[in-house]
Amino acid sequence: MPDLGSRHVSVVSVTNLVEITELNFGYGSRLVLKGINLTVRKGSLVAIMGLSGCGKTTLLRLIGGQLQAHEGSVMVAGQHLNNMSQSDLYALRRRLGMMFQFGALFTDLSVYDNVAFQMHEHTSLSESVIRDLTLMKLNAVGLRGVQSLMPSELSGGMARRVALARATALDPELILYDEPFAGLDPISLGVIGQLIRRLNDALGATSILVTHDVQESLKIVDYVYFVSEGVIVAQGTPEQIRASTLPFVHQFIWGEADGPMPFHYPAKTMANDLGLREV
Amino acid sequence: MERSTLNLLVGIFVLLGFFAFLVLAFKVGNLSAGGSGQTYTLVANFDNIGQLKERAPVRSAGVLVGRVKSVRFDPVHYTAEVRMAIDTQFKFPKDTSASVLTSGILGEQYIGLEAGGDDQMLKDGDQIKLVQGAVVLERLIGQFLFNKAQDSSAAKGAQK
Amino acid sequence: MVLESTLRNIRLVGDGTLKIVERIGATVVFLGLTLTQSATSFRRFDLVIREIFYAGVQSLIIIMVSGLFVGMVLGLQGRETLQNYGSEQSVGVLVALSLVRELGPVVAALLFASRAGSAITAEIGLMKATEQLSAMEMMAINPMARVVAPRFWGGVISMPLLAMLFSAMGIIGGFLVAVVLIGVDDGAFWSQMQAAVDFRHDIANGIIKSLVFGIAVSAIATFEGYEASPTAEGVYGATTRTVVS
Numbered sequence: 064m065p066d067l068g069s070r071h072v073s074v075v076s077v078t079n080l081v082e083i084t085e086l087n088f089g090y091g092s093r094l095v096l097k098g099i100n101l102t103v104r105k106g107s108l109v110a111i112m113g114l115s116g117c118g119k120t121t122l123l124r125l126i127g128g129q130l131q132a133h134e135g136s137v138m139v140a141g142q143h144l145n146n147m148s149q150s151d152l153y154a155l156r157r158r159l160g161m162m163f164q165f166g167a168l169f170t171d172l173s174v175y176d177n178v179a180f181q182m183h184e185h186t187s188l189s190e191s192v193i194r195d196l197t198l199m200k201l202n203a204v205g206l207r208g209v210q211s212l213m214p215s216e217l218s219g220g221m222a223r224r225v226a227l228a229r230a231t232a233l234d235p236e237l238i239l240y241d242e243p244f245a246g247l248d249p250i251s252l253g254v255i256g257q258l259i260r261r262l263n264d265a266l267g268a269t270s271i272l273v274t275h276d277v278q279e280s281l282k283i284v285d286y287v288y289f290v291s292e293g294v295i296v297a298q299g300t301p302e303q304i305r306a307s308t309l310p311f312v313h314q315f316i317w318g319e320a321d322g323p324m325p326f327h328y329p330a331k332t333m334a335n336d337l338g339l340r341e342v
Numbered sequence: 343m344e345r346s347t348l349n350l351l352v353g354i355f356v357l358l359g360f361f362a363f364l365v366l367a368f369k370v371g372n373l374s375a376g377g378s379g380q381t382y383t384l385v386a387n388f389d390n391i392g393q394l395k396e397r398a399p400v401r402s403a404g405v406l407v408g409r410v411k412s413v414r415f416d417p418v419h420y421t422a423e424v425r426m427a428i429d430t431q432f433k434f435p436k437d438t439s440a441s442v443l444t445s446g447i448l449g450e451q452y453i454g455l456e457a458g459g460d461d462q463m464l465k466d467g468d469q470i471k472l473v474q475g476a477v478v479l480e481r482l483i484g485q486f487l488f489n490k491a492q493d494s495s496a497a498k499g500a501q502k
Numbered sequence: 503m504v505l506e507s508t509l510r511n512i513r514l515v516g517d518g519t520l521k522i523v524e525r526i527g528a529t530v531v532f533l534g535l536t537l538t539q540s541a542t543s544f545r546r547f548d549l550v551i552r553e554i555f556y557a558g559v560q561s562l563i564i565i566m567v568s569g570l571f572v573g574m575v576l577g578l579q580g581r582e583t584l585q586n587y588g589s590e591q592s593v594g595v596l597v598a599l600s601l602v603r604e605l606g607p608v609v610a611a612l613l614f615a616s617r618a619g620s621a622i623t624a625e626i627g628l629m630k631a632t633e634q635l636s637a638m639e640m641m642a643i644n645p646m647a648r649v650v651a652p653r654f655w656g657g658v659i660s661m662p663l664l665a666m667l668f669s670a671m672g673i674i675g676g677f678l679v680a681v682v683l684i685g686v687d688d689g690a691f692w693s694q695m696q697a698a699v700d701f702r703h704d705i706a707n708g709i710i711k712s713l714v715f716g717i718a719v720s721a722i723a724t725f726e727g728y729e730a731s732p733t734a735e736g737v738y739g740a741t742t743r744t745v746v747s
Contacts (some may be wrong), residue, residue, distance in 0.1 A: 370670075
């Protein structure tokens with residue numbers, strides 16, 4: 064058999080769309096991520112969960128190539144992201160869609176122009192084709208009726224749905240979601256959750272979801288990684304996670320105030336701070 | 343905003359700016375008086391130029407015909423070498439004379455050209471031979487006093 | 503120790519100087535980067551036209567009104583002073599030269615920086631704070647080419663037009679006060695002005711000056727916005743820095 068070489072793996076043969084091995088990353092001297100190993104199978108919907116500030120958004124940025132790994136490797140669609148040239152990175156990103164925490168819609172463009180943005184920038188499709196595609200994308204999130212509004216006129220939930228339509232505008236292979244549920248009312252939350260699942264399956268895409276909303280994401284995802292203080296502490300399918308007896312996971316899922324994550328920030332004893340002397 | 347409205351407003355803005363440019367160039371500046379803007383150079387050496395500066399006007403019969411291009415001290419003849427840029431539409435005879443004059447008593451100084459009667463015309467880079475430097479006020483007053491003193495002593499001598 | 507505190511103060515001066523030089527250097531590098539990413543702006547000029555609208559057309563009123571009043575003041579004060587020397591007809595020269603050479607480019611640039619420059623900084627800063635720039639980068643679109651360069655060129659194109667409008671309005675203002683209100687001779691006003699103002703030396707130089715100011719203001723405004731720390735305070739600070747520097 065001819066040696067294909069490890070550098071040029073064809074996309075079709077890759078079953079793991081994202082592969083992270085022994086990743087270390089830090090801002091300055093402070094390590095944020097330590098020895099991360101993570102794989103995302105093609106076609107699956109994976110959640111990365113953890114407390115605020117545990118490094119999960121950083122992990123997402125590493126997958127999107129906005130940050131560079133210090134040690135270890137990040138592979139997306141069979142390509143190493145380390146030391147990738149700007150043009151290669153941009154070529155790869157065209158196959159990626161990303162939805163940001165609060166949507167990050169372009170405030171100076173209408174809803175329609177936001178969704179059509181990448182088609183205008185990256186394709187030479189005729190205006191009528193772009194119009195049809197854009198309306199289809201907006202229809203998929205149920206917001207064809209707001210196409211002429213500006214982002215500032217939308218509610219938080221609608222803005223998030225428009226952002227979803229924009230992230231999927233070019234039918235990406237991999238969709239990244241940064242806190243898609245943050246700050247949403249229960250109904251919008253359910254709607255976004257369903258849409259994420261539906262779009263992932265309809266487009267045959269792969270999705271990575273960074274969130275701390277346990278109940279909603281456990282309903283829709285295939286696999287979960289738990290990150291705490293820069294380390295993956297648990298992983299498994301939603302059923303395994305729900306049944307997990309790990310104290311941290313248990314505390315996280317059931318939202319208990321005290322547990323392995325202590326309620327009290329480390330401090331001297333109360334008596335000491337109040338200046339009481341032991342009798 | 344509608345794209346066409348936007349284009350219209352920007353168009354109006356650019357046209358306004360262009361109009362302002364035209365006003366500045368023709369109403370405020372001297373682009374209209376400059377004619378073609380083509381000039382040729384004449385040179386004149388004065389023993390004294392007074393306060394004459396670069397870009398001072400060059401007039402003939404009171405009409406602006408050019409400007410002083412440069413003023414330089416000539417270390418060989420110990421004179422001031424003045425180069426003038428004259429509009430090409432004005433030609434002057436070879437025996438034209440140049441003098442440093444003052445507009446009003448305290449006004450700016452300029453060069454006056456007085457045409458002669460020669461058939462030959464001055465060409466680019468030619469030297470004007472007939473020159474009259476600036477009148478220095480101190481010297482004028484000194485001369486006046488000197489003459490007065492001479493007159494009075496002569497009168498005294500005549501009385502004797 | 504006296505020596506020690508003196509040394510510390512000198513060190514502070516050195517530190518401050520280095521920071522300023524660093525900032526200027528960074529702005530120049532950023533300007534270079536903007537220029538290399540400018541191809542998109544000219545291939546799709548509608549992007550720039552949009553920015554000319556926001557930078558230029560929306561500054562039009564303030565520039566024209568300020569110009570008019572500055573010219574009026576110059577006309578009034580200039581005539582009062584010149585009258586003492588019996589040469590009040592030269593008021594046109596005074597108004598025109600001070601506007602075309604200095605006031606036009608400088609004051610128009612100041613107004614432009616506080617009106618349009620701060621708006622550009624705030625807009626880019628907010629786009630950064632709300633992750634719009636990151637979103638663009640994730641869509642494989644360089645924000646330098648799509649966001650920064652059109653705003654830069656919009657400013658650079660608007661600035662000379664605004665400066666010329668400022669000067670023209672100022673001269674009209676001076677004319678209104680000196681000729682229409684006070685009664686300086688109309689013909690002398692214009693003819694002395696025309697004799698004194700040279701197209702190449704005064705007007706063209708003024709335009710070049712305003713172009714340079716336009717480049718500086720636009721580069722600083724876009725740089726401060728792009729480098730602003732992505733918070734409300736960061737954007738506020740950057741906006742202030744644009745106007746100040």
